[in-house]
Amino acid sequence: MTDSALDPALDGLNDPSAEPQAEPQAEPQAGxxxxLPAExxxxxxxHLEDSDLDHELVVINLETDLPWKVNITRVEDEEGFLAALENPxxxxxxxxSLPGYDGLSAFKATHARYPNLPFIIVTGAMGEEVAVDTLRQGVTDYILKQRLERLPSSVRRALAEADVRDSRERAEREVRELNARLQAxxxxxxxxxxxxxxxxxRLEVQAKQLEEALNLQKTFLAETSHExxxxxxALLGYLRRADREAGxxxxxxxxxxxxxxxxxxVNDLLQLSRGELVQSVEMHFMNLGNLLRQVxxxxxxxxDVQDVEIVGDPGRLTQVFVNLVSNAIRVCGTPDKVFIDMHLRPxxxxxxxxxxxxxxPDHIKPRIFDKFYRGKEAGSTGLGLTIAQQVVTTHSGRIDVLDTPGGGATFQVRLPLLEEDDDLDDGFA
Structure with missing residues (x-):
């Protein structure tokens, strides 16, 4: 602490818990x-000192009572002091007081570069008013030369306080940098x-455009179907009449x-425009083999099929196989490359x-039965395969697309047999 000869009220100026001074502090210009090193x-x-004796007394007091090894560099004037500050x-x-320089000027030069660097004035005589003024300006402490035994404790306290302040400012600087990064x-x-x-x-606009396109499509399907x-x-009526007349x-x-x-x-297109594709199925006993031979x-x-009785809608199932066969002929270019066979399974x-x-192609298979999907490689019309899938599903069956050994595509339709046909042998395996 400060020398006891001065007003005890001065102790509060060095209390780290006291209110900070309003004196603005410049940002450090150096590193x-x-x-603070370990013990x-x-x-x-x-040490800024022009007296050899006073310097030796300071060295003796510090080397015996501090927990660190002391390396003291002595300078005697302003030029040497400022040069030494380059490495704090x-x-x-x-x-x-020194010839041509003084401790307060040295403190101000230090404080401008390193605001937290501890600065202790060691002097032979100092009036109370001057001592108070130096402390108010930010000097860490002062020690009278005739009381040098107090110097080690003052040095230890000053270093500890400076280390706390420096650590706090480092943390605050890191927080500011973190805040800046967060802000960025x-x-x-x-x-x-x-x-x-x-x-x-943009997606909302595209969704509205898509909705408008779908509405236009439905309108087109409805109007075209009606037309x-x-x-x-009329054509169907003429054909029925001609059939009766021709016998x-x-x-x-x-x-x-x-x-x-x-x-x-055409009726399916009309139903599609209303939201349903396959709306009506009329089930009764039918010969699937005859239907396939006719197609x-x-x-x-x-x-290559046999006569097999199932329960189904002949018209709808004809529609399924007409779609599959016509698609196959279209992609092959000739009916010679298309073949229908049948196998009985349990x-x-x-x-x-x-x-x-x-x-x-494999990437098309998952989408080939989607409504309006047109795959060039698959030859899909965009609607026929969708109709086929829905008709087969309505018959409690399933339809799949497989690879033909040696190249090509195989559309496989599975339909349930009548209960009495469950034990039939497969003559086409």
Whole structure:
């Protein structure tokens, strides 16, 4: 503490818990202060003193009573002092009055560079008023030369307080840097938020455009279906009349069947525009083999099937296999590369529409039955395969697309057998 000859009220000026002075502190112009070393390690002290004797007395008191090894550098004038400040010590001791320089000026030069560097004035005489003024300006402490035994304790306290202040400022600096980084990230988040909002707005616009396109598509399907139903109905009536007059002509019967399929497709388009694709299925006993042979004759493809009775809608199942066969012929370019076969499995009948065309790539298979999906490689019309899948599902069956050995695509349709047919042997395996 300060010399007891002065007012005890001066002790509060050096209390680290006291209110900080209003004196503004400049930011350090040099680097950070050296860290306080552990006990037994060297500590650097800069001593501004022009008296050899006084310097020796200071060295003696510090070397015997401090827990560190003391390295003291002595300077005697302003030039030497400022040069020594280029490498900041742990603590500065300074005489108050020197020829051509003084301790208060040395403190101000130190404080401008290193605000937290401990600065203790060691002087032979100092009036109370002057001592109070130096402490108010920020000098860490002062020691009278005739009381040098108090110097080690003052040095220890000054170094500890400086280390606390320096650690606190380091932490505050790190907090400020962290806040700056966080602020930069917040700005980046705000920027990305703006980008996301703009993207969201674009997506909303695209969604509205898509909705409008779907509505236009539904309108087109509804209007087209209505327009096609009238001539198809008339054509079907003419064909039925011609069939009665001709007495069962096969050509007219085939034309009538094709017209009925076209009428059903038009009705499906109309139902699609209303939100339902396959709306009505009329189930009754039917011969699946006859149906497949008829489709084969219509399209000129090879068929290897047997007579199998199932419960189903002949018109709808004809629609399924017409779609599959017509798609296969389209991608192959000729009916010679398309083949229909049948296998009986436990509880079901398996019908395969096999082609040796380009096949269906793996990335298209999961989407090939999607409504309006048109895959160039698969030859999909965008609607026929969707209709086929829904019809087969309505019959409690399933439809899959597989690779044909040697190249091509195989559309496999599985339909449930009648209970009495469950034990039939597969003669086509």
């Amino acid at each position: 950070l202060l050296p860290a 037994g390690e060297p500590i650097s002290i800069l 010590p742990h603590l500065i001791l300074s005489d108050f 990230r917040l700005l980046e988040v705000e920027r990305l938020k703006g980008v996301a909002e703009r993207q969201s707005q 096609l139903r009238t001539p198809l109905t 069962g002509s096969q050509v007219i019967a085939d034309a009538q069947r094709v017209t009925e399929n076209m009428t059903r497709l 084969g004759r219509d399209f000129g493809v090879r068929v 509880g079901e009948v398996e019908v395969n529409v096999i082609d040796s065309g380009p096949g269906v």
